[in-house]
Amino acid sequence: MAELRKDPVSDRWVIISTERGKRPTDFGSVSVADEAGESKSCPFCEGNEAKTPYEILAWRKPGTLSNSAGWEVRVIPNKFPALQIEGEVNRQGSGVFDMMSGIGAHEVIIESPRHNVNLPDMEDEQIDRVLWAYKQRILDLEKDKRFRYILVFKNYGKAAGASLSHPHSQLIATPITPRYVKMELTKSREYFLEKERCIFCDIIRQELGEFTRVVYEQEFFVALTPYASRFPFEIWILPRRHEFGFQIMPDERRMLLARCIKEVLKRLKKTLNDPPYNFVLHTAPNPVTRPGKPHYWGTIQYDYHWHIEIIPRLTSIAGFEWGSGLYINPTAPEEAAKYLREIEI
Amino acid sequence: MAELRKDPVSDRWVIISTERGKRPTDFGSVSVADEAGESKSCPFCEGNEAKTPYEILAWRKPGTLSNSAGWEVRVIPNKFPALQIEGEVNRQGSGVFDMMSGIGAHEVIIESPRHNVNLPDMEDEQIDRVLWAYKQRILDLEKDKRFRYILVFKNYGKAAGASLSHPHSQLIATPITPRYVKMELTKSREYFLEKERCIFCDIIRQELGEFTRVVYEQEFFVALTPYASRFPFEIWILPRRHEFGFQIMPDERRMLLARCIKEVLKRLKKTLNDPPYNFVLHTAPNPVTRPGKPHYWGTIQYDYHWHIEIIPRLTSIAGFEWGSGLYINPTAPEEAAKYLREIEI
Numbered sequence: 001m002a003e004l005r006k007d008p009v010s011d012r013w014v015i016i017s018t019e020r021g022k023r024p025t026d027f028g029s030v031s032v033a034d035e036a037g038e039s040k041s042c043p044f045c046e047g048n049e050a051k052t053p054y055e056i057l058a059w060r061k062p063g064t065l066s067n068s069a070g071w072e073v074r075v076i077p078n079k080f081p082a083l084q085i086e087g088e089v090n091r092q093g094s095g096v097f098d099m100m101s102g103i104g105a106h107e108v109i110i111e112s113p114r115h116n117v118n119l120p121d122m123e124d125e126q127i128d129r130v131l132w133a134y135k136q137r138i139l140d141l142e143k144d145k146r147f148r149y150i151l152v153f154k155n156y157g158k159a160a161g162a163s164l165s166h167p168h169s170q171l172i173a174t175p176i177t178p179r180y181v182k183m184e185l186t187k188s189r190e191y192f193l194e195k196e197r198c199i200f201c202d203i204i205r206q207e208l209g210e211f212t213r214v215v216y217e218q219e220f221f222v223a224l225t226p227y228a229s230r231f232p233f234e235i236w237i238l239p240r241r242h243e244f245g246f247q248i249m250p251d252e253r254r255m256l257l258a259r260c261i262k263e264v265l266k267r268l269k270k271t272l273n274d275p276p277y278n279f280v281l282h283t284a285p286n287p288v289t290r291p292g293k294p295h296y297w298g299t300i301q302y303d304y305h306w307h308i309e310i311i312p313r314l315t316s317i318a319g320f321e322w323g324s325g326l327y328i329n330p331t332a333p334e335e336a337a338k339y340l341r342e343i344e345i
Numbered sequence: 346m347a348e349l350r351k352d353p354v355s356d357r358w359v360i361i362s363t364e365r366g367k368r369p370t371d372f373g374s375v376s377v378a379d380e381a382g383e384s385k386s387c388p389f390c391e392g393n394e395a396k397t398p399y400e401i402l403a404w405r406k407p408g409t410l411s412n413s414a415g416w417e418v419r420v421i422p423n424k425f426p427a428l429q430i431e432g433e434v435n436r437q438g439s440g441v442f443d444m445m446s447g448i449g450a451h452e453v454i455i456e457s458p459r460h461n462v463n464l465p466d467m468e469d470e471q472i473d474r475v476l477w478a479y480k481q482r483i484l485d486l487e488k489d490k491r492f493r494y495i496l497v498f499k500n501y502g503k504a505a506g507a508s509l510s511h512p513h514s515q516l517i518a519t520p521i522t523p524r525y526v527k528m529e530l531t532k533s534r535e536y537f538l539e540k541e542r543c544i545f546c547d548i549i550r551q552e553l554g555e556f557t558r559v560v561y562e563q564e565f566f567v568a569l570t571p572y573a574s575r576f577p578f579e580i581w582i583l584p585r586r587h588e589f590g591f592q593i594m595p596d597e598r599r600m601l602l603a604r605c606i607k608e609v610l611k612r613l614k615k616t617l618n619d620p621p622y623n624f625v626l627h628t629a630p631n632p633v634t635r636p637g638k639p640h641y642w643g644t645i646q647y648d649y650h651w652h653i654e655i656i657p658r659l660t661s662i663a664g665f666e667w668g669s670g671l672y673i674n675p676t677a678p679e680e681a682a683k684y685l686r687e688i689e690i
Contacts, residue, residue: 002428002447004521013521015447017427082362082673083347095551096544097572102347102360153665161665170665176349176358179670199441206440227442231667280668309668322576323625323654324496325524326517328427 007228009199010183014228015328022232022330024271024339027314031274032157035165044166046071046113053077056107057136059129073129074110075137081106082172089146089175105141105173109133109152110166118156118167120265127258130169134281135254137171138247142286147173149181149285157276159313169279177285184282185304192303198242200305203227208240213333215267215340220253221260225333225340231311232331233272233340235264238307246283246306261308267340268312276313282306352573354544355528359573360673367577367675369616369684372659376619377502380510384460389511391416391458398422401452402481404474418474419455420482426451427517434491434520450486450518454478454497455511463501463512465610472603475514479626480599482516483592487631492518494526494630502621504658514624522630529627530649537648543587545650548572553585558678560612560685565598566605570678570685576656577676578617578685580609583652590629591651606653612685613657621658627651 003016043051049067057075064070077085083104091100111130112122119127138150154169155161162168177185191199207213207224215223215235223237237260243249249257268275283306321327348361388396394412402420409415422430428449436445456475457467464472483495499514500506507513522530536544552558552569560568560580568582582605588594594602613620628651666672 001432004445004447004519006443008441008443012524015427017447082360087346096353096547097551098351098353100349102349102362151665151669151671153668155665172665172671174349174360174671176671179357181669183670202441206442278665278668280665311667322656323498323623324526325528326496326519326521 005228007226008203009187010180011187012228012230013326014230015326016229016332017328017330018332023335024233024273027232027272027275032165032276033274035158042115042164042166044074044108044110044164044168045115049074053079057133057140059132069113071113072126073112073133075133076108076110078106078108078170083174100175103146103175105144105147105171107137107171109137109169109171111169112167115166118265120262120269122262124255124258124262127262128255131254131258132251134169134171135247135249138283141171141173142247144173146175147286148288149174149177150283151178151181152281152283154279156279157313159276160278162276181282181285185285185301188304189301198303198305200238200307201242204238204240213337215337216260216263218256218260220256223260223264225337227333229329229331229333229336230327232314232329233268233275233312233336234329234333235268235310235340236307237261237264237310238305242305244284244300244302244304244306246281249306263345264310264340266345267343268310270345271339271343272312272314278311278313280309280311282309350573352571353548354532355525356532357573357575358671359575360671361574361677362673362675363677368680369578369618372577372617372620377510377621378619380503384511387460387509387511389419389453389455389509389513390460394419398424402478402485404477414458416458417471418457418478420478421453421455423451423453423515428519445520448491448520450489450492450495450516452482452516454482454514454516456514457512460511463610465607465614467607469600469603469607472607473600476599476603477596479514479516480592480594483628486516486518487592489518491520492631493633494519494522495628496523496526497626497628499624501624502658504621505623507621526627526630530630530646533648533650534646543648543650545583545652546587549583549585558682560682561605561608563601563605565601568605568609570682572678574674574676574678574681575672577659577674578613578620578657578681579674579678580613580655580685581652582606582609582655583650587650589645589647589649589651591626592628608690609655609685611690612688613655615690616684616688617657617659623656623658625654625656627654 004013006013046069053076055067055074055076058071059073061070083102083106085105087103089100089103134152141150150173152171213225222240226236284301284304287300349358351358384390391414398421400412400419400421403416404418406415428447428451430450432448434445434448479497486495495518497516533544558570567585571581629646629649632645
């Protein structure tokens with residue numbers, strides 16, 4: 001029989017519809033590999049640096065110049081930003097409505113100079129450099145007092161919203177905290193105040209004990225399909241020990257995370273024939289600053305537990321979900337985890 | 346410049362990205378008319394009643410028999426239900442997780458015996474019969490103490506999740522209240538407790554005053570593009586006077602609603618070349634019952650204000666939105682309303 005399950009962090013109920021029980025081969029999704037296209041005209045390819053805005057950050061070979069060849073990872077402003085970097089955040093009311101000016105940063109992290117090598121096929125070192133770039137950009141942007149949150153995400157494949165096939169992630173710095181992260185922050189705080197334990201730590205402990213939804217584990221990280229997965233083959237990667245922010249993770253652990261991401265994405269690719277997916281980093285919000293106070297004066301949300309959420313884009317049936325917020329997931333997370341765990345890579 | 350706007354009911358921030366300013370012709374969406382397909386094998390067509398489960402309700406010509414020809418609107422159980430009608434709602438905990446059995450109703454409202462006539466092209470009387478069926482089914486199902494909410498919705502076009510092209514809506518009765526409705530209920534209650542006014546009534550008053558986001562108005566109903574629209578050409582239809590539930594609306598007003606729905610969908614169809622859309626009825630939840638108490642004992646949420654939300658499915662760019670809950674809308678609602686208001690139909 002179908003089950004209704006509640007995600008303990010977001011308090012979101014989901015219908016796990018096992019009757020419809022969809023297996024990996026039941027999703028007729030396009031393999032992203034077929035979308036690769038040409039690299040000659042690609043603005044993200046090495047040698048085409050003049051086609052992009054000036055770089056903000058790059059991992060470069062010694063002696064190479066900015067905005068020229070010789071980089072491994074390169075961060076540039078998005079040419080068509082959703083938010084604009086210059087200006088003040090004017091908060092205004094208008095009757096019942098609230099608004100603020102669309103101030104923020106919108107950047108692109110080019111993950112490789114090569115056009116056709118995606119995360120699961122990169123060297124661990126290369127993924128580590130991508131994570132290094134995430135960290136540097138978060139640490140830099142969170143100093144900007146206008147911003148509340150730095151959201152790092154990746155759209156892989158056209159169906160996931162990628163307009164260019166060259167491997168890249170994006171980040172958006174916003175003057176507000178995105179809704180789902182905020183719900184998690186609120187719940188983490190409430191749970192901690194009540195129990196003096198982290199809700200994510202409790203979930204991880206239970207998941208490792210039951211081991212029905214674990215996809216992959218190593219000393220510092222665990223990947224699992226969440227109990228109340230909204231989407232088939234949804235995966236979360238979490239640090240096993242409590243840590244509120246990705247950006248404060250010690251550098252020496254980054255390589256282990258790189259390995260975990262690679263392992264998980266390799267499994268996902270093999271199991272579902274290179275599906276499109278979205279990848280979102282959920283980390284603690286920027287420390288709140290106050291005029292005249294040092295940067296780290298405000299509330300740091302120590303009770304949060306950062307993680308990465310991966311959502312394969314397999315179903316377009318999200319019909320009334322958009323209007324109601326009630327999701328129907330045709331693949332039980334236990335099934336998904338089993339497929340992902342047992343596939344040979 | 347782009348703007349961040351907050352929806353006062355859901356407290357959801359949205360980025361209205363006017364730089365990207367998309368006009369109706371910029372959306373390369375498929376016209377649903379091209380999907381119609383064959384009617385011969387369609388289980389929803391008149392004459393094919395034997396191909397469906399037994400009917401629950403029908404608007405029939407006098408003297409015709411159940412499950413035979415002679416109906417105008419017909420309600421049947423969904424052949425592939427997301428939730429199952431028989432059984433008890435077992436609520437259980439398992440460590441940090443909560444679940445309940447997947448009990449509920451999942452029904453299909455066939456809106457017409459004809460295969461190719463959709464809502465905007467129906468007679469007013471036919472739309473009125475569809476709304477009559479919604480009402481009858483809600484009133485019947487809300488007596489079932491296992492259910493908290495009856496969600497009526499419509500997926501129009503494949504991109505919106507419709508698997509059959511014959512005009513139909515659906516309803517799902519659930520043992521929980523869907524998330525977005527719940528958020529609205531909570532906010533309506535808080536707002537009312539603070540101000541002794543309905544938040545939706547305040548919005549309607551302001552919208553009719555400003556008249557920049559109004560699509561259509563008549564004596565009892567108004568259609569508008571919400572201030573913090575998540576999606577391009579999102580439209581809400583609301584009763585102008587306070588009313589907590591669709592199901593308690595006096596019958597004589599239903600024809601006016603039918604006319605309003607027709608008018609709005611006609612405008613949407615013409616402006617965007619017959620786009621796919623989702624349509625969700627947000628009404629007050631079922632009255633809470635307690636053992637030994639009469640049915641209407643519990644809390645009826647008088648401070649809610651029912652409405653219909655229409656979401657055209659124009660963009661598949663909802664990439665990181667799924668992971669963050671932060672929406673980027675490339676069409677300002679004022680622009681959308683202007684197009685919808687000024688189109689000749």
